Amino acid sequence: MQGGNHMLLEEPVRLASVLAPAKPKVFPSLTKIVGTLGPNSHSVEVIEECLTAGMSVARFDFSWKDATYHQETLDNLRKAAQNVKKLCPIMLDTVGPEIQVHNSTGGAIELIGGNHVTITPDLSKAPSADILPIKFGDLAKVVKKGDTLFIGQYLFTGSETTSLWLEVTETSGAEVICYVKNTATLSGPIFTLHVSQVHISMPTLSEYDKQVISTWGLQNSVDIISLSHTRSSEDVRELRAFLKSHDLQDTQIYAKVENAEGLEHFDEILQEADGIIISRGDLGIDLPPERVFMSQKTGIHKCNMAGKSVIITRVVDSMIDNLRPTRAEATDVANAVLDGTDGILLGAETLRGQYPVDAVRTVGRICAEAETVYNQSLHFKKVARHVGEPMAHEESVASSAVRSAMKVKAAAIVVFTFSGRAARCSILHKIST
Structure with a gap:
C-alpha cells in the first residue's frame, strides 16, 4: 500500500x-x-x-x-x-x-569515582564529597549491599557528568555508605535520589x-x-x-x-x-x-x-x-x-x-x-478486533465514522461533543479530529 x-x-x-x-x-x-x-x-x-x-x-x-x-x-x-x-x-x-538531598550551602559538590560517600538522614550535617544529607530516615532499612542509587539534579542518563551513580557497600545505623562509580559534579539547591527497584515507604x-x-x-x-x-x-x-x-x-x-x-x-x-x-x-x-x-x-x-x-x-x-x-x-x-x-x-x-x-x-x-507513514488502516483493524462486538453505541458511531473517513481519504473528522468522549473514541482509531 x-x-x-x-x-x-x-x-x-x-x-x-x-x-x-x-x-x-x-x-x-x-x-x-x-x-x-x-x-x-x-x-x-x-x-x-x-x-x-x-x-x-x-x-x-x-x-x-x-x-x-x-x-x-x-x-x-x-x-x-x-x-x-x-x-x-x-x-x-x-x-x-521523591527523596531529596538538600544542598544547604548551594555550592557545587565534586565527587570522584572510586571514593566513598555516606548518605545520612542527619540534616544538620553540611553536604560535601564525603557526606550527603537526605530528607528520608528509613533508607538504611530498605537498601542492602549491592543496591544501586542515583543522585542528581536531573538524574542519570549515561552521559551526564552532573549525576552520580552509587553502589551500596554497607549500612551503619541510619546511614548508608556507598561506592562512587563515576566522577560527577552536583550543583543546585536540591538533588534527587533514586533507589533502583526498591519500594520507598512514602x-x-x-x-x-x-x-x-x-x-x-x-x-x-x-x-x-x-x-x-x-x-x-x-x-x-x-x-x-x-x-x-x-x-x-x-x-x-x-x-x-x-x-x-x-x-x-x-x-x-x-x-x-x-x-x-x-x-x-x-x-x-x-x-x-x-x-x-x-x-x-x-x-x-x-x-x-x-x-x-x-x-x-x-x-x-x-x-x-x-x-x-x-x-x-x-x-x-x-x-x-x-x-x-x-x-x-x-x-x-x-x-x-x-x-x-x-x-x-x-x-x-x-x-x-x-x-505520514503510520498505517492507519492496520491500527484500525487491531482496535476493532480488540474491542470486539457488540460495541457500545458511542464506540460503534466512532468506528463507523473512522471507517468512512478512511474510505474517502478524509483529512479530518469534525466531532460535536459536550464531554469529549465521542472525540476520544474517534482518536482511539488514530484519525485526526
Missing part, C-alpha cells in the same frame, strides 16, 4: 519515497507536544514561539520552584496563548515520593502535593495532573477522590509510570487513569537499558487498545545544549510515533535547555513525518 510519496510500513521502504520532497500538510503534527515551562521558557515571547512551533500542553513541575514562580509563568502563558490565538491546557506535575500523593493542588491547582482550574511515581491503582483512586472533594472532578489524571513497581501494576493503573506517561527518565535507571524499549512498546500498545492517551518522555536530551538532536534521538521519536504514542513530553529540553523553541519545532517535524 502506498500513500502519496510515502510507503505504509507493511511494504519495504523505497528510496524514492524518502527522497521525494515533503508535501505541505493540512495539519501540523497530530502527536501532542508537552512543554515544561521554566527558566528558559518563562517569558511571554518565548512561550509564544513555543506555542507557534507546536507546543500543545504546558507542564508545570512542582518538584522545584514555588507556586509564586509558577503563577508568574502561567500568567505569561495565558498572555502568550491569547496573543497567538491558541488554546493550551495546563498540566500540574506532582512531586510524589505516599505517592504527598502532603505537599495536596497543598499545591488544593491551592494553585484549584485557583487555576488545571486540566491535567501528572501523578508522579504511580505504583498502584489505589494511588489513582486516592487522587481522584481528593480532586472530587476539591471541586476538580473534571481534571484528568495521567499516571506517570517510572519504576518497576508501576510496570508490575500497569494494567490496573491504566484502568483507573485517564492517560499514562511512560517516564523514561526514572524508568531508564530502574530497569536494565536493554529492557526499556520493551516496557515502552508494551505500554503504548496497551494504552492504544484501551483507548487511553499515552505520552513518553526523555526523547531529545542532547537538545538541552545542542541545536539539533542526535540521529538516534530523531529515530527514537519517530519510532515512538509509529508505536502509537499520542504525545511527547519535553522536560529539561524546554525547562532549562538553550533551545526550547527549536526542541519543540524539531520534535514536531519528526512526529509529523512519522505520521
